[in-house]
Amino acid sequence: MQIGIAPCTGMGKALGSVSRYAAHYLAEKIDGEIIDIVKISAKDKEKLALLNRPIIVFTGCTENCAQKIIEKANGKVVSNIKLWKILTRQTAPDSREDIGEKGKELAKEAAAKALEEIKAHK
Amino acid sequence: MQHGIAGCTGTKLVQGQIAREVVYRLLKKKFVLICTPALSAGVEEDVEFVKKYPGISIDGRGKECCTKILREKGAKIFHSINIENIIEIEGREYGSPLELNENGRDAINKIIKEVKSKCK
Numbered sequence A: 001m002q003i004g005i006a007p008c009t010g011m012g013k014a015l016g017s018v019s020r021y022a023a024h025y026l027a028e029k030i031d032g033e034i035i036d037i038v039k040i041s042a043k044d045k046e047k048l049a050l051l052n053r054p055i056i057v058f059t060g061c062t063e064n065c066a067q068k069i070i071e072k073a074n075g076k077v078v079s080n081i082k083l084w085k086i087l088t089r090q091t092a093p094d095s096r097e098d099i100g101e102k103g104k105e106l107a108k109e110a111a112a113k114a115l116e117e118i119k120a121h122k
Numbered sequence B: 001m002q003h004g005i006a007g008c009t010g011t012k013l014v015q016g017q018i019a020r021e022v023v024y025r026l027l028k029k030k031f032v033l034i035c036t037p038a039l040s041a042g043v044e045e046d047v048e049f050v051k052k053y054p055g056i057s058i059d060g061r062g063k064e065c066c067t068k069i070l071r072e073k074g075a076k077i078f079h080s081i082n083i084e085n086i087i088e089i090e091g092r093e094y095g096s097p098l099e100l101n102e103n104g105r106d107a108i109n110k111i112i113k114e115v116k117s118k119c120k
Helices: A014-028 A039-043 A047-051 A063-072 A099-119 B015-029 B036-040 B044-052 B063-072 B100-120
Strands: A003-007 A031-035 A054-059 A076-082 B003-007 B031-033 B054-059 B076-082
Touching: A003 A014, A003 A039, A014 A031, A014 A054, A014 A099, A031 B003, A039 A047, A039 A063, A039 A076, A039 B036, A054 A063, A054 A099, A063 A076, A063 B036, A076 B015, A076 B031, B003 B015, B003 B036, B003 B044, B003 B063, B015 B054, B015 B100, B036 B044, B036 B063, B054 B063, B054 B100, B063 B076, B076 B100
Parallel strands: A003 A031, A003 A054, A054 A076, B003 B031, B003 B054, B054 B076
Antiparallel strands: none
């Protein structure tokens, strides 16, 4: 079954930017569809229809907006990768505008962790 | 007076990245960031801010998700910009949804000019 991938896309923090990269990296590795949470909030019918599949969320801050938005729209979040939990000094992103190489490394680690969780689910 | 600014934050289309970079650049011009997903999820700080201060929305497409969310939360929107009304999207390359090319960076300048003309 195709997986939905919902990054938080938050703009206030660098980990929000990392979440978008993580979503793209994961989508390259699996049969996955990136879901824009802002479109879900705006009740875009085409995007709401994507909520009929298991959804992996990448979260950039403790507000946990992506999960809240998906669940409010009756989507099922099967995994939530909280980026600050896997962040290390070696993978700290440069800034929210440009996450840099270290931020991209963190995004790849997040995508790999999501992939592990998908395999564990099967 | 403070002004808020919100962008579309779309993840799959290049317009989302253009909107994000426009917003980040304008933060240096004394705009205050409204995080669209946070506003949408009801984060109090963002919800209170949009009710109190006028804001501008930068939409990536005609679906105008960002503006819809601001309106739903009772924001005082003084101007909405749809990127597709300012730059030609069809048949043009602006980079990827993660990183813009030279055309994309030129597009940012055009949009910032438009925003500034509305904020005089």
